[in-house]
Amino acid sequence: MDELQLIAERTGSVPFAESGALARARARLMAEIAAAETENAVPPRNRRRWAWTGAGVLGLAAAITAVVALAPVEQVGLEPPAAAADPVTVLRNAAVAALKSPATPPRPDQFLYTKTKQSDGERESWRSADGTHDGLIKMADGSSFPLPGCRNGRAQAYKGGGPLKGVTEPCAPSPAHRADLPTDADAMFAYLNADHSGHDGDFNAMGKDVLSLANESYLSPEVRAALFGAAAKVPGLRAIGHTQDAAGRPGVGITWPLRPGDDPKVAKPVVIVFTADTFQFLGTNSTAVTASGVVDAVGQRP
Known part of the structure; x- marks a missing residue:
């Protein structure tokens, strides 16, 4: 033997x-x-x-x-290494890793800072935790775009990058701290499928919503785990054992299914990247989250 x-x-x-x-x-x-x-x-x-x-x-x-x-x-926090080729296992590992992350929810008057690496350079954003305070996006070319806070159903109106004096417009708060989201994977899947940018069953649109929430929103460990657990329920996912994000960091990737009618020879699916050892979310092959944290004011960095 x-x-x-x-x-x-x-x-x-x-x-x-x-x-x-x-x-x-x-x-x-x-x-x-x-x-x-x-x-x-x-x-x-x-x-x-x-x-x-x-x-x-x-x-x-x-x-x-x-x-x-x-x-x-x-x-x-990890399943067998051989299972890394299975997209469901990768996302479930990511959910386990998310549950272990520290919970440090921001105060309503604070901001979520996020720095992302993109093909044209680095982008920074300061999003109001409760959506009522004025935030900012700073682009790679140095230009900035205001994120007006929504107070009492009205927000400052802008034109050409500048505020229109005395002019407001209807709005709804867009908080960076998403305390309203489900903490259960099934409920999160139903929420993403019914309430966001695509119609029921539009998994490509759901993928964009998953990335939007994962990139620039503060999610509690339970909500982030539910987000990755919901993503694991999408049919047509594929795992890539060795890939890298837009910042060049190596990891394991998940490709989202293309839209019906997309030519696979032309359309390139987005690759969602996680670290291969701890399954921490890094970003995608086109946008990598390189820094994030809670700050007290626009312009501050953690």
Whole structure:
């Protein structure tokens, strides 16, 4: 019997445990080794180091499997590496990672700062947490666009980049802090499918909405996890084992399905990129989130 092959077969479908979880499993492994040596007792001078047969090999393989698999997926945050080629597994891992992220919701008077890397340079935005304060977008070419806050159903009107004195227009607040979103993947899927830019079943439009929320909105860990869990329910997703975001950072990618009628030879699907080891969201192959955080005023950076 090939011991290494047996061990590989036993451990190939389980994730690695965190270092803090190994001590107890190491003790179990050594106990299995001692038991195997006792059961297959051989005079010391004739015994080869690391030579076990029969039940001893099975005990060793079981013990090593326990070492590798001791920490459950919910604690480790990763599923088996081989499953990285499965888009559903990637997104579920991203949901687990999101649940572990710190929860630091902004105050209503604060702003969500986001810096993104795009093909034409870097873009910065300051979005009002509650949507009632004036924010700003700074483009790569140095130009800026105001994000007027909506107060009492009215917002400052602009023309040519400048405010029109004394002129307001109807509005609805567009808060950066999305405390109104579902925390359940099924409910999030229903919300995205029914309430946003596309019609029911328009998964390409849903993908744009997922990216919009993930890029420049503050989402609680539960809401962000639900967002990635809802994305995992979209048919036609494809995983790319090795890719990079717009900033050149390597990761694992998910491609969104094209719209019906799109020519796959011409249309290039957006690739949503996550780190390959921790499954943190990085951005896409065209827009990468390189910095984000909560600040007290427009122009500040975390």
